[in-house]
Amino acid sequence: MIAILNPACSLREKAQVVSLIEERGLRVHLDRTDGREWVGILGSNAVAIARELGALPGVEEVRNVKAPYALASRELHPKKSIVAVADVEIGGDRVCVMAGPCAVESEEQIFTIAEIVAQRGARILRGGAFKPRTSPYSFQGLGLEGLKLLAEAGKANGLPIVTEVVAPEDVETVAEYADMLQVGARNMQNFRLLQAAGEVGRPVLLKRGMVATLDELLLAAEYVLDAGTPDVCLCERGIRTFSQETRNTLDLAAIPLLQERSHLPVIADPSHGTGIRRLVGSLARAALAAGADGLIVEVHPDPKAALSDGEQSLTPDGFDAMMLELGRVAQAIGRRI
Numbered sequence: 663m664i665a666i667l668n669p670a671c672s673l674r675e676k677a678q679v680v681s682l683i684e685e686r687g688l689r690v691h692l693d694r695t696d697g698r699e700w701v702g703i704l705g706s707n708a709v710a711i712a713r714e715l716g717a718l719p720g721v722e723e724v725r726n727v728k729a730p731y732a733l734a735s736r737e738l739h740p741k742k743s744i745v746a747v748a749d750v751e752i753g754g755d756r757v758c759v760m761a762g763p764c765a766v767e768s769e770e771q772i773f774t775i776a777e778i779v780a781q782r783g784a785r786i787l788r789g790g791a792f793k794p795r796t797s798p799y800s801f802q803g804l805g806l807e808g809l810k811l812l813a814e815a816g817k818a819n820g821l822p823i824v825t826e827v828v829a830p831e832d833v834e835t836v837a838e839y840a841d842m843l844q845v846g847a848r849n850m851q852n853f854r855l856l857q858a859a860g861e862v863g864r865p866v867l868l869k870r871g872m873v874a875t876l877d878e879l880l881l882a883a884e885y886v887l888d889a890g891t892p893d894v895c896l897c898e899r900g901i902r903t904f905s906q907e908t909r910n911t912l913d914l915a916a917i918p919l920l921q922e923r924s925h926l927p928v929i930a931d932p933s934h935g936t937g938i939r940r941l942v943g944s945l946a947r948a949a950l951a952a953g954a955d956g957l958i959v960e961v962h963p964d965p966k967a968a969l970s971d972g973e974q975s976l977t978p979d980g981f982d983a984m985m986l987e988l989g990r991v992a993q994a995i996g997r998r999i
């Protein structure tokens with residue numbers, strides 16, 4: 663529910679509104695829209711106080727929020743949000759490309775690829791240090807060492823970094839080095855992790871679970887927002903379907919649907935969304951045309967030698983070609999890369 667305060671609402675009247683909400687065990691989220699103060703009322707039975715709130719002198723209107731994810735919804739926050747990752751803004755006219763290897767493998771690998779993607783227009787460097795692998799015998803990432811290498815490679819090339827965090831107890835350490843925390847598909851409903859990621863104050867890239875509905879994704883985002891950070895990007899990275907042709911099925915319709923329901927920027931991941939290198943460029947263009955605010959793409963100096971996700975990683979030349987084509991699509995839809 664939302665209580666919209668009238669423009670003449672005094673501080674005392676506003677305090678009355680807030681205390682009524684809090685007395686009933688509900689929580690307050692203050693926001694400003696079109697010059698008006700909006701008081702979001704968070705909790706499981708907010709409607710019970712609608713009438714009382716509407717009768718208070720400072721309140722102009724009380725509105726119901728239909729979405730179960732009030733903070734992520736357009737109802738409470740009609741204007742699209744811009745998420746700042748260091749000095750890079752996501753959600754405006756300029757589309758943000760995040761690129762780098764699936765995993766940080768060595769100093770040489772990450773420095774080589776960071777320089778290449780920076781020169782070719784990526785604005786955020788990606789790379790996994792703590793990897794959530796399906797098999798316990800697969801490469802699990804370099805851990806803290808990988809995190810440090812990624813941060814150094816980012817700095818050397820003027821790029822902020824995004825990297826995955828897989829456990830609540832690692833959040834503080836990862837946040838020390840990373841500009842943006844990635845919560846991966848396998849952890850989309852790890853609620854303690856979502857809360858810890860939301861509490862630490864870094865922007866969060868939240869990936870859609872492989873079998874998650876859009877409402878479930880938005881409710882997962884709500885956990886992060888409710889924990890404190892206003893900076894969340896949603897990521898469509900493909901879902902499990904009957905189709906065996908690609909690793910996952912990139913759900914392009916999710917991009918405009920998420921933007922309809924939520925003010926949060928939407929990123930698309932055509933690498934995990936297809937699993938096949940030669941399809942990544944096509945799906946990246948399609949996602950951009952569908953309205954994505956950014957793309958996250960895996961690139962490796964030598965994909966055949968990659969320790970994870972080599973089949974879906976672009977070569978440096980492939981990345982170059984993709985960026986050129988994305989530039990054309992961006993121009994056609996009134997955006998830029």
Ligand code: PEP
Binds near residue numbers: 764845847848869934
């Ligand atoms: C990744 O980005 O390398 C990754 C593991 O992604 P997802 O969580 O989407 O599978």
Ligand code: MN
Binds near residue numbers: 764934960
């Ligand atoms: Mn990967």
